[in-house]
Amino acid sequence: MERREIESLFERATSVRALVVGDLMLDEYLLGKAERISPEAPVQVVEVSREELRLGGAGNVVNNLVALGCQVAVCSVIGTDENGDVLRRTLDEKGVVLAGLIQDPQRRTSKKTRVLAAHQQIVRIDRETKAPIGGVSEQALLVYLDAHLGEFDVIVVSDYLKGVLTPALLAALCRKGRELGIPVVVDPKGDDFSKYRGATVLTPNRKEAEVASGVAITDQESLEQAAGRMLATLELDALLITRSEAGMSLFPVRGEAVHIPTVAREVFDVTGAGDTVISVLSVGLACGLSLADAAWVANIAAGIVVGKLGTSTVSPREVIEEVGHALRDSDAKIKNLDVLEHLIARERNRGRKVVFTNGCFDLLHVGHVKYLQKARELGDLLVVGLNTDASVKRLKGEGRPLIEEKERAHILAALGCVDYVVLFDEDTPLRLIEALCPSILVKGGDYNIDQVVGREVVESMGGRVELIEFVDGRSTSRIIDKILSTK
Structure with missing residues (x-):
């Protein structure tokens, strides 16, 4: 366990x-x-x-x-x-x-x-x-x-x-x-x-x-x-x-x-x-x-x-x-939602600004790292919602993920800019967003704000959505294609 x-x-x-x-x-x-024996x-x-x-x-x-x-x-x-x-x-x-x-x-x-x-x-x-x-x-x-x-x-x-x-x-x-x-x-x-x-x-x-x-x-x-x-x-x-x-x-x-x-x-x-x-x-x-x-x-x-x-x-x-x-130390950052919900509520009550983002993060690369570092700079702590293996397979197709969910969770948790990692099995992180009520919801720059799942939930609580550009030319798909082309 x-x-x-x-x-x-x-x-x-x-x-x-x-x-x-x-x-x-x-x-x-x-x-x-x-310290002594009785005389009796x-x-x-x-x-x-x-x-x-x-x-x-x-x-x-x-x-x-x-x-x-x-x-x-x-x-x-x-x-x-x-x-x-x-x-x-x-x-x-x-x-x-x-x-x-x-x-x-x-x-x-x-x-x-x-x-x-x-x-x-x-x-x-x-x-x-x-x-x-x-x-x-x-x-x-x-x-x-x-x-x-x-x-x-x-x-x-x-x-x-x-x-x-x-x-x-x-x-x-x-x-x-x-x-x-x-x-x-x-x-x-x-x-x-x-x-x-x-x-x-x-x-x-x-x-x-x-x-x-x-x-x-x-x-x-x-x-x-x-x-x-x-x-x-x-x-x-x-x-x-x-x-x-x-x-x-x-x-x-x-x-x-x-x-x-x-x-x-x-x-x-x-x-x-x-x-x-x-x-x-x-x-x-x-x-x-x-x-x-x-x-x-x-x-x-x-x-x-x-x-x-x-x-x-x-x-x-x-x-x-x-x-x-x-x-490993990274294990302390990986939480189930029922536990994380209470932790984040306590952080919000202390006045801390919670940032949330999500993704598959299959074959983590420098583009992911820079993206997460920028997201963390927007608030006081960063929560990353991570798609389970079953969820990645539905989204990305057969052959994915390349790295199973436990390894992906530990790799993310080992990053200093990530405070918590939580796995989710659905196709979207809406349930996580509703439970955690982040102040800032972050997605990649390839999204339009209107496309971001959970935007209405965050904005209804006075929060906002931020779009962050990925490092140009970096993606898991391109890395996979490069590896395959060299075989």
Whole structure:
């Protein structure tokens, strides 16, 4: 996937409605320094200098989805204790829909306290209820799901074995998700994966996959054997096994396995990495990505989050920048229209004058370069609309373009005078012009102003059309003819 595709993914993510079902908890961090041993017992004394309280468990999935811009609701059971009130208030402050959150006086809200010194965890203290939720709470969740499940684009199941995800609840989620065509993505726990039968995707780590399949994963052959057993018995669409430093392996029920290598990065803390994987994978599927592409983006996000302390999240900007590091600088200038529209609107609001031109730019030559440089001088930034290969073929005939669209886009983006490149598949750039509302519309001097597509749109907004002469004697057709004549 290219940077522009990742940008468009996160643009669409803001409209994704995600339901998180699972075990909510609080993660408390006590951070300080340990420089002496207690006189009371042979243990370190930690002088706490900072305290942090974060959403944990399924709450960290909520954090990740909110950070990605999604509209999030939760379906879970917590206690009526002080920690339950804090958890509910924290979710509410993040804009999470709480209609499916039940408070049960018989349960203790899970809270995990981690004591850290010099970035090392000294001890963890757990306060929680692990017993399955009672029949009244279970029925309340089932009623909520029956009434509201169809309102969501993806269901994210985060199981920490704290009792919320009963067999009846999981069965209802998977069955109804398939009936409604909504992906059900599960981060599983335990040794009995039969309770997840019928889910869309499971995301176990290597150890969990070993336990669930009964196969010790030591090499590629045993990995495939373990995946095959689970796919055969659990009626999944796919299985995504996370393998730490070995990356991820995606096994679709139909098609070839896809092995995604890990992103090279210093590992600081793996806590919550699985929550990031399932969140990004779910958003990708909700936005229409293929399983392979969604898993690829999730792998990038996981590589970022392990470089952070504790249960953390990743932002769209971090993922986009990480993808950009592996690609050429020109990639940052190539945008899809949905992303570019917002960027240009922001530039206009800052008072910047936007110049737009378009063309095939097949076999870029000095005439093109001089033309684009002159266009850029008319305003504060230049956007170039570039015909796709299909569009060029319709306009220029068989044998064209000579250079495919991705290469043409990168060549244009490498020019200092070009600020953004956007591809369009239509015969004319009218849709781009209507969306971007440029101040100045530029075409070559071989046009009459009345012939310029989009002139009325630009002039109606107070803009103008400028015609720029090409360098005399320079054209792609003449270069092609010269090459052919020398053969």
